[in-house]
Amino acid sequence: MELGDAWGRVATDLRVSLTDRCNLRCSYCMPAEGLAWLPGEEVLTDDEVVRLVDIATRLLGVRAVRFTGGEPLVRRGLVPIIAATSALDQRPEIAMTTNGLGLARTAPALAAAGLDRINVSLDTIRPDTFATITRRDRIADVLEGLRAAQHAGITPIKVNAVLLRGINDDQAPELLAWAMAEGHQLRFIEQMPLDAQHAWHREAMITADETLTLLEKEHVLTPITEGRGAAPAEEFLVDGGPATVGIIASVTRPFCGACNRVRLTADGQVRNCLFARTESDLRTPLRDGATDQELAALWVQAVLPKLPGHGIDDPAFLQPARPMSAIGG
Numbered sequence: 662m663e664l665g666d667a668w669g670r671v672a673t674d675l676r677v678s679l680t681d682r683c684n685l686r687c688s689y690c691m692p693a694e695g696l697a698w699l700p701g702e703e704v705l706t707d708d709e710v711v712r713l714v715d716i717a718t719r720l721l722g723v724r725a726v727r728f729t730g731g732e733p734l735v736r737r738g739l740v741p742i743i744a745a746t747s748a749l750d751q752r753p754e755i756a757m758t759t760n761g762l763g764l765a766r767t768a769p770a771l772a773a774a775g776l777d778r779i780n781v782s783l784d785t786i787r788p789d790t791f792a793t794i795t796r797r798d799r800i801a802d803v804l805e806g807l808r809a810a811q812h813a814g815i816t817p818i819k820v821n822a823v824l825l826r827g828i829n830d831d832q833a834p835e836l837l838a839w840a841m842a843e844g845h846q847l848r849f850i851e852q853m854p855l856d857a858q859h860a861w862h863r864e865a866m867i868t869a870d871e872t873l874t875l876l877e878k879e880h881v882l883t884p885i886t887e888g889r890g891a892a893p894a895e896e897f898l899v900d901g902g903p904a905t906v907g908i909i910a911s912v913t914r915p916f917c918g919a920c921n922r923v924r925l926t927a928d929g930q931v932r933n934c935l936f937a938r939t940e941s942d943l944r945t946p947l948r949d950g951a952t953d954q955e956l957a958a959l960w961v962q963a964v965l966p967k968l969p970g971h972g973i974d975d976p977a978f979l980q981p982a983r984p985m986s987a988i989g990g
């Protein structure tokens with residue numbers, strides 16, 4: 662079996678949200694007061710997560726798993742879940758997307774458990790701008806976490822940044838200079854309409870082209886991406902290399918046609934797209950005693966109707982009911 666859809670795409674990259682909770686409040690993601698978190702009994706247990714990842718990798722052709730959230734580092738069972746994933750019959754590549762808070766403490770255990778790759782989200786290297794965007798004065802913890810991940814050998818680290826008009830859009834070159842000095846691979850991501858507050862509007866978004874213009878004020882960028890395939894980032898050599906910078910134009914140059922992703926929420930719902938308006942429940946059948954084969958068949962059915970694109974530019978576009986933090990970014 663495989664996770665194919667009617668448009669010929671096959672999902673081999675699974676994003677697993679381990680929690681909808683977070684210790685930051687990034688303005689493009691969550692309101693200051695946070696959200697109504699999922700009740701504990703609705704969240705998949707560690708064993709349930711690992712069972713579904715096993716089914717995805719052994720029966721459905723999934724080759725890469727990324728743990729995300731919410732903030733995956735606040736999930737108590739994170740290290741055991743990664744260790745169990747690493748011990749699966751069909752071991753996938755194991756990655757995590759994190760805000761880095763608490764990474765300093767956990768990085769050695771994550772590396773030992775089998776974490777292969779890490780993406781750390783950081784939109785600025787200025788403490789005051791960090792506090793404005795995330796509503797928490799915690800940049801020192803992120804920088805410490807990055808150093809610990811490097812020390813633990815989980816490298817190269819990808820750093821994800823979102824530029825916000827009037828807040829950090831003037832800081833793109835300095836963020837790149839910092840990333841190059843630290844040996845991190847920086848990628849700028851266009852802001853998407855996935856915030857819980859539904860405050861996104863197109864004019865406020867810093868487009869990929871604007872980001873390039875901002876960077877080209879100080880650097881010569883040479884495109885190196887020949888057919889990005891399923892990789893969303895367009896990569897550029899900075900000043901002839903070897904350093905690179907990536908631009909993820911999710912809104913203005915969507916890569917839906919090559920999408921190979923499928924998502925599992927913390928409460929056990931399959932989403933065939935970040936922007937899907939429907940979900941397929943695996944938790945109920947799983948808890949009712951469904952076999953691996955039955956769960957795999959349900960998963961196949963969940964991916965089949967995946968739409969050809971996210972349709973953000975369609976006048977009829979409706980933001981999904983759940984925000985990014987609950988879907989798993």
Ligand code: SAM
Pocket residue numbers: 683689690729730731732733758759760780781782821822823850851852853854855856985986989990
């Ligand atoms: N808490 C972790 C973190 O921040 O890396 C993992 C979850 S977070 C939802 C995953 C990624 O989504 C982060 O890189 C974050 O910057 C990004 N993100 C959140 N809301 C977004 C939005 N509205 N548009 C674009 N990216 C967004």
Ligand code: SF4
Pocket residue numbers: 683684685686687690691730731732760782986
């Ligand atoms: Fe938390 Fe990540 Fe959302 Fe920021 S982007 S509020 S760190 S889940």
